[in-house]
Amino acid sequence: MPSAFDWPVRVYYEDTDAGGIVFYANYLKFFERARTEWLRATGVQQQALLDAEGTAFVVKSASLDYHAPARLDDELTIRTSVEKLGRASVQFAQQAWRGDTLLTSASVKVGCVDLATMRPRSLPDDVADKMRGA
Numbered sequence: 001m002p003s004a005f006d007w008p009v010r011v012y013y014e015d016t017d018a019g020g021i022v023f024y025a026n027y028l029k030f031f032e033r034a035r036t037e038w039l040r041a042t043g044v045q046q047q048a049l050l051d052a053e054g055t056a057f058v059v060k061s062a063s064l065d066y067h068a069p070a071r072l073d074d075e076l077t078i079r080t081s082v083e084k085l086g087r088a089s090v091q092f093a094q095q096a097w098r099g100d101t102l103l104t105s106a107s108v109k110v111g112c113v114d115l116a117t118m119r120p121r122s123l124p125d126d127v128a129d130k131m132r133g134a
Contacts, residue, residue, distance in 0.1 A: 003081070007078045008076070009030050011075075011076065013072060020072060021070065031062075049124070053124060055112060056115045057090075057110045057112060059108060059109070060110065061109045066103070067103055070096065076097060077098075079097060081093050089112065090109070092106075
């Protein structure tokens, strides 16, 4: 499987709650953006996939554990790695780090679907090859 992909993110005021820490649901946004950047780094362009094949990725499930808070202006690293590449899905392990402190860990399963029917479809061969070789 591919090695881990790190993507930097800074915590902005809009990411925090009334207590000044990152609102728990915002980690899902950070993880989504990191998966998108990982795809881009592997050479997979989601818009081209939509336009050419009517294929999209959708989140099937997500499980998060919160270990420590992030605060305004923190510089985080979002780490993304593939745990399992299936025929029509990808299981990701993702973590948010501040330096060497693990803040949040997640397991996110993403399915490949035909956008017209919203039914599962196999990952296109070239996409699966890029994911394996990233």
